Amino acid sequence: MAPVAPGGTIGILGGGQLGRMLAMAAAQLGLKCHIYCPDTEVPAADVAAALTRAPYADAAALAAFADAVDVVTYEFENVPAETARVLAEHAPVRPGPLALATAQDRLTEKNFLSRQGIATAPFADVASAGDLAAALERIGAPAILKTRRFGYDGKGQARIAGAAEADAAWDAIGRTPAILEGFVPFEREISVVVARGIDGETAAYDPVENIHKDHILDRSYAPAALDAALAAEACAIAGRIVAALDYVGVMGVEMFLLPASAGTARLIVNEIAPRVHNSGHWTMDACAAGQFEQHVRAICGWPLGSPARHSDAVMTNLIGAAAVDWAAIAAEPGARLHLYGKAEARPGRKMGHVNRLFPLGKRPPVT
Amino acid sequence: MAPVAPGGTIGILGGGQLGRMLAMAAAQLGLKCHIYCPDTEVPAADVAAALTRAPYADAAALAAFADAVDVVTYEFENVPAETARVLAEHAPVRPGPLALATAQDRLTEKNFLSRQGIATAPFADVASAGDLAAALERIGAPAILKTRRFGYDGKGQARIAGAAEADAAWDAIGRTPAILEGFVPFEREISVVVARGIDGETAAYDPVENIHKDHILDRSYAPAALDAALAAEACAIAGRIVAALDYVGVMGVEMFLLPASAGTARLIVNEIAPRVHNSGHWTMDACAAGQFEQHVRAICGWPLGSPARHSDAVMTNLIGAAAVDWAAIAAEPGARLHLYGKAEARPGRKMGHVNRLFPLGKRPPVT
Numbered sequence: 244m245a246p247v248a249p250g251g252t253i254g255i256l257g258g259g260q261l262g263r264m265l266a267m268a269a270a271q272l273g274l275k276c277h278i279y280c281p282d283t284e285v286p287a288a289d290v291a292a293a294l295t296r297a298p299y300a301d302a303a304a305l306a307a308f309a310d311a312v313d314v315v316t317y318e319f320e321n322v323p324a325e326t327a328r329v330l331a332e333h334a335p336v337r338p339g340p341l342a343l344a345t346a347q348d349r350l351t352e353k354n355f356l357s358r359q360g361i362a363t364a365p366f367a368d369v370a371s372a373g374d375l376a377a378a379l380e381r382i383g384a385p386a387i388l389k390t391r392r393f394g395y396d397g398k399g400q401a402r403i404a405g406a407a408e409a410d411a412a413w414d415a416i417g418r419t420p421a422i423l424e425g426f427v428p429f430e431r432e433i434s435v436v437v438a439r440g441i442d443g444e445t446a447a448y449d450p451v452e453n454i455h456k457d458h459i460l461d462r463s464y465a466p467a468a469l470d471a472a473l474a475a476e477a478c479a480i481a482g483r484i485v486a487a488l489d490y491v492g493v494m495g496v497e498m499f500l501l502p503a504s505a506g507t508a509r510l511i512v513n514e515i516a517p518r519v520h521n522s523g524h525w526t527m528d529a530c531a532a533g534q535f536e537q538h539v540r541a542i543c544g545w546p547l548g549s550p551a552r553h554s555d556a557v558m559t560n561l562i563g564a565a566a567v568d569w570a571a572i573a574a575e576p577g578a579r580l581h582l583y584g585k586a587e588a589r590p591g592r593k594m595g596h597v598n599r600l601f602p603l604g605k606r607p608p609v610t
Numbered sequence: 611m612a613p614v615a616p617g618g619t620i621g622i623l624g625g626g627q628l629g630r631m632l633a634m635a636a637a638q639l640g641l642k643c644h645i646y647c648p649d650t651e652v653p654a655a656d657v658a659a660a661l662t663r664a665p666y667a668d669a670a671a672l673a674a675f676a677d678a679v680d681v682v683t684y685e686f687e688n689v690p691a692e693t694a695r696v697l698a699e700h701a702p703v704r705p706g707p708l709a710l711a712t713a714q715d716r717l718t719e720k721n722f723l724s725r726q727g728i729a730t731a732p733f734a735d736v737a738s739a740g741d742l743a744a745a746l747e748r749i750g751a752p753a754i755l756k757t758r759r760f761g762y763d764g765k766g767q768a769r770i771a772g773a774a775e776a777d778a779a780w781d782a783i784g785r786t787p788a789i790l791e792g793f794v795p796f797e798r799e800i801s802v803v804v805a806r807g808i809d810g811e812t813a814a815y816d817p818v819e820n821i822h823k824d825h826i827l828d829r830s831y832a833p834a835a836l837d838a839a840l841a842a843e844a845c846a847i848a849g850r851i852v853a854a855l856d857y858v859g860v861m862g863v864e865m866f867l868l869p870a871s872a873g874t875a876r877l878i879v880n881e882i883a884p885r886v887h888n889s890g891h892w893t894m895d896a897c898a899a900g901q902f903e904q905h906v907r908a909i910c911g912w913p914l915g916s917p918a919r920h921s922d923a924v925m926t927n928l929i930g931a932a933a934v935d936w937a938a939i940a941a942e943p944g945a946r947l948h949l950y951g952k953a954e955a956r957p958g959r960k961m962g963h964v965n966r967l968f969p970l971g972k973r974p975p976v977t
Contacts, residue, residue, distance in 0.1 A: 273949025
């Protein structure tokens with residue numbers, strides 16, 4: 244398959260910050276971007292050569308969009324299957340439908356991981372209140388009930404402390420197809436951002452440790468403080484996942500690190516995201532090639548860039564009103580400020596991030 | 611003066627690669643860009659929120675453009691004075707008119723430098739064939755006759771080996787107002803990219819050594835191999851220039867290093883460019899804040915970023931057909947490829963550049 248050469252055009256579904264940073268990375272490599280997004284405010288369009296503003300169900304608009312580009316990618320995993328199918332008739336869609344189908348459904352995802360022999364939290368399919376009761380009996384409490392589809396940043400989830408809370412949880416998530424996940428007493432949450440090229444080459448960035456606030460990623464510490472064997476194992480797991488999906492592009496793989504005393508696997512996979520990932524934003528400033536360039540390289544059939552880390556980094560999301568501190572951050576030596584060009588700083592909205600760089604081995608401890 | 615805050619808009623005159631890289635740096639900081647350019651192909655527009663395609667003499671279009679932005683800057687020094695005047699009635703223009711007037715005219719520039727006590731090659735005003743004869747007598751041959759205005763990349767210049775060639779040289783440059791510059795037997799050509807903020811703060815990147823081919827910059831080696839005192843002197847000269855011009859933004863200052871045996875000043879200034887500079891492209895990948903971000907910070911009234919070099923670098927321009935090697939460069943570990951999105955690789959056209967990074971102190975020697 245011939246690569247998409249400089250001068251070619253990448254179509255991106257979604258016009259938020261991930262699409263925006265993809266478009267900037269593509270431009271650096273001489274590639275144009277065409278954004279497809281139904282929203283009124285489209286931060287990615289400010290740095291893209293073209294914008295189609297249309298619903299994701301508009302088959303004619305999708306076809307015209309895909310005809311105008313050389314490859315289609317996306318910034319969010321909930322691309323409707325029918326949207327992807329229409330697009331794929333007109334242009335390659337990367338990552339492909341298997342990755343989308345797997346990542347869009349928590350049950351499909353967990354079953355896929357289990358088939359690969361990759362450890363996860365205990366889980367059970369919940370299609371009814373009766374299923375939930377049976378699942379709770381098997382898995383035990385505490386546990387977390389999650390909708391199979393369309394969950395993100397803690398949405399579509401209900402914690403269950405004991406069987407008495409089952410009905411309320413089932414109501415809370417809207418009595419929709421779900422899975423019950425056993426509570427895992429993890430020590431730390433880590434993630435690996437991995438890339439796979441069209442030729443099957445893979446490249447993983449160093450695992451990072453993630454700290455959440457209000458169910459939204461707050462900080463990533465790069466690298467995670469892991470012994471070398473565990474770090475290598477985390478990267479190997481991510482590599483097995485992208486290989487099994489015949490994946491093309493960058494993927495975020497979220498994992499839990501269990502205490503050594505657990506007597507089980509230390510690393511279990513929580514979820515995968517078939518796209519560039521918030522926990523990979525540190526790579527923009529601390530690695531030879533950042534995740535956005537890496538994704539562009541992969542989907543365009545270019546050789547992957549080096550994921551080598553030249554600095555340690557702490558990435559902090561600027562959420563909602565936090566972005567008003569831009570002037571103080573801009574004045575801070577060594578802080579790399581990234582703002583997404585969003586007009587309104589609503590609570591919980593990702594407005595930007597800052598990467599603070601440190602010499603190798605010198606990042607501050609996780610707090 | 612209040613800074614231009616995130617969400618604000620920078621107007622950029624010129625739509626080539628410098629405007630393009632400025633627009634990307636601005637976007638990273640949450641600022642929008644509006645390009646003003648008369649050309650059909652506008653590489654910067656692919657990464658900008660808005661484009662006005664109109665002549666530089668269209669006062670109505672200029673006024674509407676300047677009314678739509680918070681600050682105006684430019685990617686080329688030959689902005690007509692009348693254009694700058696019209697714009698300045700509607701928005702701040704940075705760098706300001708004094709810098710433009712000084713850099714647009716080689717005689718004005720040399721006189722300015724002399725007034726600052728900054729060494730230059732010997733020079734003389736040439737308004738006629740008679741002036742040229744007198745100037746040659748005073749300065750001696752070999753010497754270089756240069757048009758006062760609109761020269762770049764070796765254009766508008768004629769070398770004079772002896773008095774017998776004077777008439778031919780005067781014809782060659784079109785019998786237009788000129789200066790004669792004495793030939794300077796320099797050891798090396800270096801440059802300093804310096805920034806000055808609205809509050810007068812200055813920050814210089816390390817001096818680099820520049821190698822030209824066919825009168826076009828081919829490579830910059832960062833840092834130049836200079837002893838610390840000379841490097842500091844080069845930066846201090848650049849700092850004096852921007853201070854004397856009450857300058858706001860990034861400036862490129864080209865200098866010649868004379869042999870120690872000359873018994874004169876070792877550093878003389880060749881010319882200044884009131885804009886981001888090709889010899890500063892290495893800073894994009896080897897410094898905490900690159901020159902494009904630095905220019906955006908300066909003209910928006912933000913604090914300057916750190917110019918500290920975290921890596922050594924060799925920047926190589928990809929000129930004309932050289933850009934066909936993109937795939938080999940993309941496969942080279944540690945090479946940072948930048949392509950400008952230009953459709954046609956005409957001879958002499960700057961299509962992109964590549965920054966090759968090396969650990970501090972480890973850059974290869976100049977070849």
